[in-house]
Amino acid sequence: MKLQLLALTKELNKTTEQLQLLELHETGINQSFDGDITPDEISELIRKQNRISHEIITIKRRIQKLNAKTILKAELIVLPILAILVFYVISNHYQPYTTDIPNNIKTRYLIENLxxxxxxxxxxxxxxxxTPLTVSIINPDHLSQDKIDVVKDAILSTNVMHIDNSLLxxxxxxxxxxxxxxxxxxxSTINYTKFYVPTDFSIVESDTGPGQIVIILSNLEDPDGYSGYTRSIVDDSQILKSFITIYDADEITNNQLAAVVRHEFGHALGLPHTANPEDLMHATIQTDYPYISECDTTAIQSLYNNDTSNNGFCDTQ
Ligand SMILES: [Zn+2]
Incomplete structure (x- = not known):
């Protein structure tokens, strides 16, 4: 390739030289036509000039093609290296469970007894x-099935993840x-408790809300800026019914929706707020990992054991 390129360049230089000589000759002719060169010879020179010009163009095109091939070759070598580098950077910095959560999602809850x-x-x-705990999802604003599935997953998923403590x-x-x-x-990780911890959820999509836990997905914005609200009705310590309202359900992202549902469902199961800002059950969800922690399940275990030494809070890290 290089040799060919060199030969082409030499040929190009030679042709250019010839052309320059010809041009000089022509200039001489124009300046002082002394009869040494006939009009036929001029025509011949012009034809030759045209031919050389054409050759130059051809050679230049060949050189351009060669250059293009060289660039392509370089790309073929560089691109895989770039791809490997990008993969390396991503695999070292990508945390599979980070979300677009930290928007300080505000939540509130209320417990009323009879x-x-x-x-x-x-x-x-x-x-x-x-006995299954019945949950009904009310969707008055006709949100997409995609959103309904996010709500269901926050309740029914059994996906477990392990996050590095250094990140937490x-x-x-x-x-x-x-x-x-x-x-x-x-x-499902809770073994023995005095009262049965519900692990079986029967979810229905219904406008009449027959469930023991009713989740209302609303497009309305809460005037006080809350994203989630749970109101539970209790008789002594026993929860009779819980109403969860999710506000702005179409505006928040699916990850945010999942986080709010997880949090509010925690209330519906009996959990209060925690003072730990790193936990899902903090009044303002601000953790990058708004998932159900071991601390939350331990708090549930205490509640269902009616263990009054632990108020069901998840304040320790
Ligand atoms: Zn809350």
Whole structure:
């Protein structure tokens, strides 16, 4: 290739030289036509000039093609290296479970007992073992099935993930913490409790909301800027019904929707807010990992054991 390029360049130089000589000759003719060169010879020179010009163009095109091939070759070598570098960078910095969450999602909840007081701390469902907890999803604004599926996943998923403690500001920093994407998976890890911890959820999409837990997906914006609100009705410590309202359900991202549903469903199961900002059950969801922690499941275990030494809070890291 290089030799060919060199030969072509030489040929080009030679042709250019010839052309220059010819041009000089022509200039001489124009300046002082002394009869040494006949008009036929001039025509011949012009033809020769045209031919050489044509050759130059051809050679230049060949050189251009050669250059293009060289660039292509360079690309073929460089591109895979770039691809490997990009893959390396991504694989070293990509955290599979990070989300677009940290928007400080505001939530609130309210517990009312039949006497109208609202200071109930310990509350839990008191279901016969193996009885499913019924959940109905009300969708008055006709949100897409995609959104409904996000809500269902936050309840039914059994996906487990392990996140490096170094990312969670937890100790030991070289360890990992287990998180669940859905309540079914998280609650299934609880072994023995005094009251039955629901692990079976029967979800229906219904406008009449027959479920024990009713989730309303609303497009309305809460005037106080809340994204989620849970109101539970209790009799003594027993939860009779929970209403979850998700505001702005079409505006928030699917990851945010999942986080709010996970949080509110935690309330519906009996969990209060935690003072730990790193936890899903913090009043303002601000963690980058808004999943159900071991701390949350331990809090549920305490509640369903009616263990009053632990208020069901998940304040420790
Ligand atoms: Zn809350």
């Amino acid at each position: 006497q109208g007081t609202t200071d109930v701390v310990h509350k839990y469902w008191n279901l016969a073992k193996g 500001n937890k100790s030991p920093s070289d360890g990992k913490s287990e998180y669940f994407e859905g309540w079914k998976g998280a609650l």
